[in-house]
Amino acid sequence: MLGQAAAPRTALDHVAVRVGDIDWNIRFFEAVLGMAVRQVDGPPEAPRQVWLEGGIQLIAAPEVVAEVASAQPWIAHVAIRVRGLEAALARAADWSVTALPQGPHWLRTPDGIALELFDC
Template sequence: MSTPRVPPTRAYLEHVAIRVRDIHWHIRFFREVLGMELREIDGPPEAPRQYWTLGGLQFVATPDFAAPPSHDAGWLAHLGVMVDDLEAALQAAQAWGVQPLPPGRNWLQLPDGLAVELIQAAPGSVAQALAVRPRG
């Protein structure tokens, strides 16, 4: 048995970039349903090319993008999103016309085909994670 190699550094995923047809819909949904506020924007607010949220999402405006319409197709299976209040998030999401998915009522399919799994976080853990300011 070999000795475990000590890695030269440690890392974590700071964000994931997602191509979306309607960037404004995604900005509004993630802000109004899940409270993910603006961290950075590329381009003018009325026509952003890219939009980053506090919480690790980057939306890339791609108006002609067509994702497979299934939660288990394509290279990005789903996003797992920790929430302070799962019931409140699910109730808020209903008004957005998102579709439920077979794994459970906390799985939602967005209009561009992206699947989101909402997960109840331990008390205080979302605030703790959002308090991290990786870029200053």
């Protein structure tokens, strides 16, 4: 039951997402949402995967994403809280993201990741 002192505490650590262009995604998540790289697997100039502050893991998978980008993605969306929502949305306008019909705080990256942004 919720509220019991003995209930285990749980929290989401990260969401792993396959992306076609890992360099573009690293730059986007850092520039638009302030999510800096905290860990890299592989050489920094060509990482196989990275973990970003805030719980996103990006996995380089250009061969898979090209097939999936036009299909229904396996993750419905990723909801992210960001300080300064309006400023983040303004920064996102400079990137190749698509607005989604759910509202102005919904974006889709070129790799098909749907993002729902909330103000902290």
